[in-house]
Amino acid sequence: MREHLYWGTQMEQIDREDQVSMTIDDDEILDPGSETDEVNSSNGSDRDGFGQVFTGNGMVSLGEGSKEHGLIKKSFLMGMGLIAKDTNVVAIHKNLNSGFTRQARFESFRVFSKAVAQKCGGDANVKYAWYGGSREEISGIVSHGFSQCGRPASDHSHGVGVQLFPAKFSIDGALSSVADENGVRHMLLCRVILGKPEVVHQGSKQSHPSSKEFDSGVDNVLAPRRYIIWHTFMNSHVLPEFIISFKAPFLKESQRQQANNAFKKPTSPWMSFPTLISILSKFLYPSKMDLITKCYQDFRANKIKRPALIQRVRNIAGDKLLAAVIKSYRNKARTT
Template sequence: MDFSSSGDVKAAIMRPAAAAAAAGGTSTLLRGWREFRRSGAPARFLCFEDGQWVDVTGEAVPWLRRAFQERRAMAVASCGGKAYLFDFLRMVRIDGATGEETGLAWIDHRGGCFFPAPADCGGGRNKRKRDDAPAPEDEAESSSGVDERSGESPGVDAKKRKAWAGNAAARLEENDKYYQVVSKLFLNYGMAQRGAAITAVRKVAHGARTAAFQEQAQLLANARGAAAGTAKFAWYGASADDVAAVVDQGFVRNNATRLGARKHGDGVHLSPPQCPYTSAMLAKADRTGEAHIVLCRVLMGRPEAVPAGSSQSCPSSHSYDSAVDKPENPQWYVVWNKDMNTRILPEYVVSFKCSKLQQMQESSEATSKLKKRSPVVRDMFPTLLAEIEQIVPDKSNLLQESYNSFKMGQLKKDQFIRFLRSYVGDKVLTTVAKKLRGC
């Protein structure tokens, strides 16, 4: 296993994808509606068949694209001599003859990728019939696994939540080469000096998640370039129950709430491989004093800088896929909720004990409260630009380029504002400002 300082996963250690097909499930209409609204015109449609994503071809493509652009939630089209109902909101394709469903995805003309969570893909022997649809109350659970009604993890039997300690994650022997590499990475970058001692290292079983993860890597590489599809290693810290849930069934909620005002948006926060301490501060020891941290592979695509304290929960534009706290040498990687079960792949669970953990966490929280909270001034600009582009759509490209320069720190705030005033004019800005204020 090779860890570079940037966290990139070297090609030599990439393991082949598992052949298992994704498990069945149903995405919520709310999440599908949000994806439907923010997507541009689809350039490609894909369906999940026989454990992989396959392009929709033939005359169905322009028909589906036209229906999508007309903002129709569903469209009927024929493929391979069969009639199908394409449901854009639920992200499924339904066989008109049998009622069988399989996952539906698309990539828009700007390179934006819109995929259901692995559990919603269906396909192959895991296709499901409409008669087997879950009860209405189950529809409220999003395809990312987050219960949007409460923000809490679904109730799961405690024994099952600990399944990662058994079948879902196999305990490695201390003489295992991967045990040695992972433990060295954890201890040598600050945790040993803080008194941490490893109690176990476990290898996570992947199943269908690997296939979905590698498919996302390929799609990001195709849309953004090879570097965007290169996975990085990163640490994920959370409570024992949340770690167990991640290993057993996938992410059910993000860990941003544990950071409070220090969060860089509402998403899953992971730290680079050389910063286990940062994520360990989010771990929560159980009654025996044991805490857990997960070494994951993560696909960042093209990240944008998001300031501390931000409530941002999705990319500010189609130019980005994820977030970081700062462009150079980031301490936090942030994967948005909609992508957390397709762009994060848990690899190893490190269980450890550290008598100073609670003291360090309290000290970290106290220090952050003493710091002046960074003003979240940049969050207003995506909304502002979206409204401006509605009035002067022909200027959207240069607006986005300038905003990207601002996000990357190449333009100062006052320079960006002066550019806006000179490029679109005060009249347009005044109109937009009044609209946003509800005047």
């Protein structure tokens, strides 16, 4: 979904976002080395039968009283924003990476994490991320890995590769999930190796890093809402760890709104907020840029409303500078 900042005479309008989320610091949910403190070997209260698919596929059901179940459920609901109160977590399954093939994928992830860390000065930039799909697709990924190699990107995708969503934006992963015959949706919670990401714009057909400097893609370096793992790395840089199954009756309306907004075009002059931030960074001290970035992140997380964001940016940057930046940007756009 494209985010645009509209500036009229009073600079009072910002394009409405359909997804809202609360943030999770550093996109971290669990200590990667944590152990499962309670699991259910059976499908328990799985009345819909999907648990048999996952437990039969080498997964184990986390008990509702376990620490991992509580942390994942809490962070998932935080990222669901306004529809969290009407969202019901049905089950959470964990991948124990048992069996030769899964152990090999786990070892591959560990080796590549170390390699990317060495390349990037000691930090592989490993994050948690969501991936939504159908029950069959999720089960297949756990069993055999991702198989999207060569699949063309849609006009709304960011390059060709596996596209995942930061831990604090579970709503975005949920929007890409598919309800089964019982109305239950399923998402993977994965660890991903980002290394040094580069910006990949919406509609791009890029399918590999633009240079050896980069390892992955993001839609926005300052406030990423989408991670892109290239198909050559999709089964070495992504490690599925959990499946969360849930019911979200109001998600269909959000999906319809997302589809409608995908075809909406601005009717007034606009510039993307990341572009504005990039230009302002040439004129403002880093301390002020940190404040502006924080305001934008608060807006995306639905912590502040549009008028508050507009007013704060105006107070920090000043109307004179904003007017000059916007005028220059518009004039440049007209001549290109």
